[in-house]
Amino acid sequence: MRPIAEGDLPRLARLDEDVFAEHAYPFFVLRQLYDVHGEHLLVLDSEDEGELLGYVLVGTQADRNRSWILGLGIDRRSRGRGFGRQLMAEALRRLRADGVGEVRLTVEPANTAAVELYASLGFTHLDHRENYFGPGTSRLVMVLPLRP
Ligand SMILES: CC(C)(COP(=O)(O)OP(=O)(O)OC[C@H]1O[C@@H](n2cnc3c(N)ncnc32)[C@H](O)[C@@H]1OP(=O)(O)O)[C@@H](O)C(=O)NCCC(=O)NCCS
Incomplete structure (x- = not known):
């Protein structure tokens, strides 16, 4: 697990599209989320370092009172193996270390x-x-x- 690099953006876009289909972020939005929140965008590499296995994206308010989970996705073939939990745990660990007050997210109820x-x-x-x-x-x- 590591923070994203600029060169990962095409792979991130492919993963996001695979996970969220028509609800995926358009590339230009991912690009700008990277520009603004890149240090809070964590990715998981596959063992052969080909495609990404997963990602979590966090946005934090300037006053650090609140962060939002803006995206979380795991490659379909890699689900149920603890990767989503690992990414979320590391994102939360970093937010606690940064002294953020609370974290929110939205999720489809189903x-x-x-x-x-x-x-x-x-x-x-x-x-x-x-x-x-x-x-x-x-x-x-x-x-x-x-x-x-
Ligand atoms: C949701 C998602 C990120 C979970 O990632 P994952 O790597 O498959 O999950 P993990 O293997 O880390 O499982 C963690 C926990 O998630 C829950 N979970 C995972 N799969 C589940 C399933 N099929 N049914 C019910 N709970 C499940 C369990 O609480 C599990 O806890 P456990 O480790 O005690 O079993 C993944 O399914 C995904 O990418 N889904 C599509 C995108 C999405 O919905 N993103 C979130 C948008 S808000």
Whole structure:
């Protein structure tokens, strides 16, 4: 696991498209997320260092009161092997070390795997929002306080 490098962007875009299909970030958005939050974008290499196995992207407010998980994805063939948990655990470790107050995320309510993963890391349900990303896209908002 390591922070992303600029040269990984095409591979990141391929993985994001494979994981999220029509909901993947357009390349120019990934590029700009990298420009702004690159140091908080962690990737997992495959053993042969070909394609990426997974990534997590975190955005943090300037005052460090709150971060958001902006993306988490694991290659379809590599799920259920602990990689999602590893990426999230490392992202949370870094946020705690940076003194961030809390971390939030949104998730599709029917996405059991993701909801279970977040709950097992201590995230709790904060809100259920209809039309969060536009008509027909309801999202669960989850939160994890990071400071004692
Ligand atoms: C959600 C996702 C990142 C999980 O990654 P993963 O590497 O497969 O998950 P892990 O193997 O690390 O499992 C961690 C936990 O997730 C939960 N989980 C994973 N797969 C699950 C499944 N099929 N059903 C229920 N819970 C599941 C479990 O709580 C699991 O805990 P365990 O280790 O005690 O079994 C992965 O399924 C994925 O990329 N999904 C598509 C993209 C997505 O939904 N991203 C999140 C958007 S908010």
